[in-house]
Amino acid sequence: MSETKNTVPDFEHVETAMYRQEPPEPGEDFLLAIVGAGNINFGSDEGPWNHSFRLEHKLGPRLKVVALIDPAKERAEEVLEAKRKSFVVSAYKDTVIYADIEDYLKAITPETRPHAIWVGSPPAFRGRLEKGRNLEVLVADNLPKTAMFIEKPVTTGPVEEAAEVAHDIKKRGNLVSVGYMLRYLKVVQKMKQIIDENNLVVTAVNGRYVMAYEYLSKSWWWNKKQSLGPVIEQATHFCDLARYFGGEVDLSTVFAHSLEHNEPAGKLHKLNVDEEAIPPEDRIPRVTSATWKYESGAVGSLMHCVALHGQDFFTHLDVFADGYYLRLVDPYHAPTLYVRRPGDDHEETYRYSEDDPFFSEVSNLVDCIQHGPNAAPILSTYEDAVKTYALTWAIRLASEKRVDELAKLAKIQI
Ligand SMILES: NC(=O)c1ccc[n+]([C@@H]2O[C@H](COP(=O)([O-])OP(=O)(O)OC[C@H]3O[C@@H](n4cnc5c(N)ncnc54)[C@H](O)[C@@H]3O)[C@@H](O)[C@H]2O)c1
Structure with a gap:
């Protein structure tokens, strides 16, 4: 039952609307790899989701998106072009597009090692052990302790396999937050x-x-x-x-x-x-x-x-x-x-x-990455x-x- 006890202390006094946030403090670059150039990460008319926009508000000019991983190269180029035309150009000017996570992992150097991998690809391509769908295991093996954000549902594969992925992540010590944002309301x-x-x-x-x-x-x-x-x-x-x-x-x-x-x-x-x-x-x-x-x-x-x-x-x-x-x-x-x-x-x-639960979800994970795993509750x-x-x-x-x-x-x- 311990997993269900987590709460946000003093949540009533925390501002969650983006426009009421204090301007982000200056500091070291925060390196991020984004997986999936679709709606959840870059927004759409369908709903309030848009993780990149919230990350930009949380991190300000410290945000450096080092990689955008998506097999749909045109879609990836399109979203990057839009960002580069806006005031957040500094976060995206050096972003490299990769077709898959394996290519990206091979290209990482000590200078470009990410603080987090932000995953908004379709669930059919993750949460499994087989090649092409084993993103979490690859990240845990190659970048132990690097934080991950993973959208819901965790996979479309067998539950047994997802359970194995969960055990693997736990063993490696990666901090992972999953996108059940209603918990943050x-x-x-x-x-x-x-x-x-x-x-x-x-x-x-x-x-x-x-x-x-x-x-x-x-x-x-x-x-x-x-x-x-x-x-x-x-x-x-x-x-x-x-x-x-x-x-x-x-x-x-x-x-x-x-x-x-x-x-x-x-x-x-x-x-x-x-x-x-x-x-x-x-x-x-x-x-x-x-x-x-x-x-x-x-x-x-x-x-x-x-x-x-x-x-x-x-x-x-x-x-x-x-x-x-x-x-x-x-x-x-x-x-x-x-x-x-x-x-x-x-x-x-x-x-x-x-109240913006998507912002709270983003903000809490970034705080944990920067200040340690107990800095803010990861609710999922x-x-x-x-x-x-x-x-x-x-x-x-x-x-x-x-x-x-x-x-x-x-x-x-x-
Ligand atoms: N929490 C929420 O309220 C919420 C809202 C919307 C979507 N989602 C979730 O976000 C995820 C993505 O949904 P979406 O609406 O952004 O879909 P989308 O179709 O708009 O975007 C998915 C993107 O992932 C890319 N992609 C496909 N295979 C890939 C791979 N192997 N590696 C990297 N990228 C790959 C696609 O080319 C596409 O650009 C789903 O799990 C969905 O359930 C959650």
């Missing part, structure tokens, strides 16, 4: 604080993740051979929070149903992809509803739905303990926490203006994130009634 930290301060034992967690699908036109997302399906790809953030609050799940107890595309209730009328082009067996479920037991005996549940039109998702997470009801509402857009406590049937409301370690990955797979296997595979998964030591 102040409302989430408030929930953690209330649980810790009142010595609460969580009795039930119930997540509802209802996504708006009308404009989701990326065909890979609708193909579970490629995306692994909406629980592993998307509701992973809520499975992670369910573990953060409830503790470890007994994976052998996971039970789930799904509503499939070919069932009478599974027809979607606003699809913006040609689902006919996806083999029927690879089409994603419209609803996945799961329950499980935590090792503590508490009960958890999750419902993921592909249901809404328009753009905004409906996302709620309920956490119950004796006398307490903590309700996290809309963590992606307008994070709000409602709390009912003993002694008052009315709910308290918590909102923190301009690699090992912990592998456990979340395992939970999401357990839900998928249970919903597909793959009972033998689920029993095998439940025995994996992470």
Whole structure:
């Protein structure tokens, strides 16, 4: 349970909006290698993600991006060109593009040895042991103790392999932070604080993740051979929070149903992809509803739905303990926490203006690299994130009634 105890001390007084940060202090260069020239690292219209922008604000002119690793050379050149035209040119003027991590590792000299590797490549190309997908193991072997940031989910490969990668990283001592950024939200930290301060034992967690699908036109997302399906790809953030609050799940107890595309209730009328082009067996479920037991005996549940039109998702997470009801509402857009406590049937409301969990995630890792591993809490370690990955797979296997595979998964030591 120790992994679930981590909190941000005094989080209510920490400024997380980028524009309210003190200007970065001058100092030595901070050398960074970025893996993946896509949306999460360089931004898009789709959402607030853009790690490079936040790193620039955290480090100022000290940031020197020594390498950008991406097999799509044109995309890499495009993002570098845009940066070089802006005021952050000094961070990118000497960036070298590499097609893969192996080429990059061979080219490192003592002068260019990075302080961190920032990984936002697709999960299919990491978290494994085989060549071409073994980024973490290569970094741990060649650059022991170099910090890594890794996006979620940790992989799309087998859970056993991800567990081996986790063991390898632990052995080598690399500090790793995984991109479960909702953990850094102040409302989430408030929930953690209330649980810790009142010595609460969580009795039930119930997540509802209802996504708006009308404009989701990326065909890979609708193909579970490629995306692994909406629980592993998307509701992973809520499975992670369910573990953060409830503790470890007994994976052998996971039970789930799904509503499939070919069932009478599974027809979607606003699809913006040609689902006919996806083999029927690879089409994603419209609803996945799961329950499980935590090792503590508490009960958890999750419902993921592909249901809404328009753009905004409906996302709620309920956490119950004796006398307490903590309700996290809309963590992606307008994070709000409602709390009912003993002694008052009315709910308290918590909102923190301009809270940027992506910035906190970036800032905490940079602080740890600069000032030691205890400088700021890393709220999602690699090992912990592998456990979340395992939970999401357990839900998928249970919903597909793959009972033998689920029993095998439940025995994996992470
Ligand atoms: N935390 C969040 O809210 C959040 C939001 C968006 C994306 N993500 C995660 O970030 C990751 C990347 O998503 P994205 O939206 O940026 O995807 P993207 O498709 O926009 O970008 C991925 C980039 O990686 C490159 N790439 C492919 N194979 C590579 C390899 N072997 N090595 C290096 N680069 C490689 C691609 O060419 C592309 O430029 C995914 O794991 C996704 O789940 C997380």
